Amino acid sequence: MLKIDNINVSYGQIRALQNVSLEVNENEIVALIGNNGAGKSTTQKSIVGLVCVNSGSITFQGKELTQMKTNKIVKEGVCLVPEGRRIFSTMTVRENLEMGAYLSKDKARFAENEARIYDMFPILKERYKQQGGTLSGGQQQMLAIGRGLMSNPKILLLDEPSLGLSPMNVEVVAKTVVKIKEEGIPVLLVEQNAMMSLGICDRAYVLETGSIITQGTGKEMLENEEVKKAYLGL
Numbered sequence: 011m012l013k014i015d016n017i018n019v020s021y022g023q024i025r026a027l028q029n030v031s032l033e034v035n036e037n038e039i040v041a042l043i044g045n046n047g048a049g050k051s052t053t054q055k056s057i058v059g060l061v062c063v064n065s066g067s068i069t070f071q072g073k074e075l076t077q078m079k080t081n082k083i084v085k086e087g088v089c090l091v092p093e094g095r096r097i098f099s100t101m102t103v104r105e106n107l108e109m110g111a112y113l114s115k116d117k118a119r120f121a122e123n124e125a126r127i128y129d130m131f132p133i134l135k136e137r138y139k140q141q142g143g144t145l146s147g148g149q150q151q152m153l154a155i156g157r158g159l160m161s162n163p164k165i166l167l168l169d170e171p172s173l174g175l176s177p178m179n180v181e182v183v184a185k186t187v188v189k190i191k192e193e194g195i196p197v198l199l200v201e202q203n204a205m206m207s208l209g210i211c212d213r214a215y216v217l218e219t220g221s222i223i224t225q226g227t228g229k230e231m232l233e234n235e236e237v238k239k240a241y242l243g244l
């Protein structure tokens with residue numbers, strides 16, 4: 011569905027990605043793990059056209075994305091929920107969700123999507139009038155994901171959704187990601203929390219200083235000695 015083929019990305023002299031290839035297929039959660047500065051965010055930004063790809067190709071459902079503008083890529087159904095839960099803190103939960111649907115003029119679709127998101131995250135329904143900034147960290151992350159889902163994506167890219175959350179909220183996010191997959195939306199999950207992401211993913215790639223060094227199923231990665239030492243603290 012999403013295919014990254016041998017991409018290279020540089021920021022001036024810094025080579026952020028070198029010959030990175032990865033795939034996300036239907037019904038998959040694919041984890042991308044790696045340390046700070048490995049190039050995880052750059053990979054996601056490349057997919058949605060926020061950084062310029064020097065060479066290689068990125069296709070989604072067979073369409074080339076590398077020369078497309080970000081708004082066009084979003085219209086193709088690719089949605090990035092960036093790191094840092096950038097919700098609108100003075101807007102209510104409902105207004106935040108509305109912002110996620112701004113590309114769509116279809117009111118009926120909005121109501122349908124909103125109901126779907128409230129089904130998925132009942133706490134957001136309970137708090138729909140509450141200001142985003144007053145939600146807990148985990149709830150804000152749900153809202154950020156919910157806002158992304160309002161655009162009716164065909165694939166969701168999540169950047170560090172568990173960052174800064176308590177263990178309990180990390181668990182909430184993990185369950186959320188699984189729910190999204192069950193709704194039929196594949197997920198490319200970028201995480202430093204390898205334990206969480208390898209636990210829920212179907213397949214994973216390990217990125218080290220801009221290159222994919224190993225890949226396999228979540229189970230294989232959890233049993234891989236190097237991964238255990240470097241990313242799981244075992």
Ligand code: ATP
Pocket residue numbers: 021024025026044045046047048049050051052053202
């Ligand atoms: P983290 O987990 O810390 O967010 P990451 O794996 O997402 O890290 P990236 O943010 O993709 O890593 O960064 C990859 C490399 O590119 C790093 O060396 C980083 O310093 C560099 N880099 C990222 N953005 C820029 C930029 N705008 N200008 C210059 N260098 C950048």
